[in-house]
């Protein structure tokens with residue numbers, strides 16, 4: 001699974017040095033008490049997704065229907081209806097998948113849609129449209145565009161075979177559309193919000209289509225939940241929430257930086273950024289998520305992280321990779337004066353770079369948490385998902401805001417509809 005650390009010093013020594021140990025202990029108690037209360041209630045629905053759950057059979061049927069016939073799957077959905085799947089699917093490039101290529105045009109973009117339609121064969125393409133509300137303009141516009149494109153090559157009586165839907169029960173445009181098509185509609189759980197839905201069918205149906213193990217993701221998540229229930233005070237989610245809140249209240253920390261040293265976790269940083277921002281940016285409060293990936297962002301943002309304002313809580317995610325990847329030829333490297341990398345692997349370099357970044361950040365007085373995951377696996381990713389979701393909910397509790405709504409973004413949606421209707 002994964003382990004967290006705070007460098008050579010213990011977390012308590014670091015907090016003592018910052019003079020915020022007592023404030024942290026108070027927040028830790030509050031967060032742990034809330035975790036206990038949630039656990040007593042069976043923990044939150046987003047965390048309760050079991051690989052033996054009743055949604056497995058409909059997902060298996062839908063995935064089998066898609067993979068048996070189609071070379072491509074376009075997943076339509078935006079925000080929480082897409083980012084989790086994207087983060088989970090990133091590891092599918094390391095397995096022998098089902099052969100179905102998955103495309104996730106989450107942001108509405110005319111050029112990207114033109115590109116997809118130009119490069120994919122409609123006869124071999126299935127569309128999975130996901131929207132909890134069933135009313136999201138971007139997703140519905142993409143859906144209508146996909147239908148028109150499919151109709152250029154697929155007979156009308158076969159068009160329904162090219163679609164699957166995930167939306168909440170009840171009357172809503174997406175559901176009505178699916179019903180009219182006679183296509184399968186899977187229920188979006190009513191008690192799980194979009195950005196918390198990665199372990200539900202929203203994230204897990206695309207995972208199943210890719211050939212990754214849904215059981216793996218969910219079992220990994222369950223393990224983290226079990227640990228939190230048994231030992232709330234030492235659970236990474238509880239410590240992370242207490243630390244973020246204490247740093248924000250007492251040390252002017254207004255940003256949370258998540259920086260994996262693994263390109264494969266780039267999509268994970270996008271998922272986390274949305275989860276954190278949309279859940280916690282409320283009532284004039286909130287900490288801004290910053291995304292970076294190592295080592296590449298050492299050459300773009302690290303200067304700021306090291307030498308700019310000390311306003312970030314840094315989380316570095318690493319995967320032990322000593323000895324991994326191609327080995328650099330010893331003689332060749334030495335011939336060019338590159339003795340320091342002679343005979344080392346690419347994994348050796350990345351490991352040393354991440355260590356160096358952490359040490360320099362700590363040397364500059366930054367608070368740095370390292371999360372080490374022992375391998376790139378469904379279990380570990382499932383564990384990370386649930387841990388960060390719980391950390392978000394616990395931070396919201398400490399802040400006194402509701403993690404599950406997003407009232408401020410509604411105004412812009414209403415205006416967009418007005419502008420679009422009024423276009424000449």
Ligand code: PA5
Pocket residue numbers: 078079080081130131132133134135136139193194195196278406
């Ligand atoms: O997390 C959220 O609630 C949002 O980001 C939604 O996922 C996003 O707005 C899409 O909503 P819907 O799934 O209703 O189309």
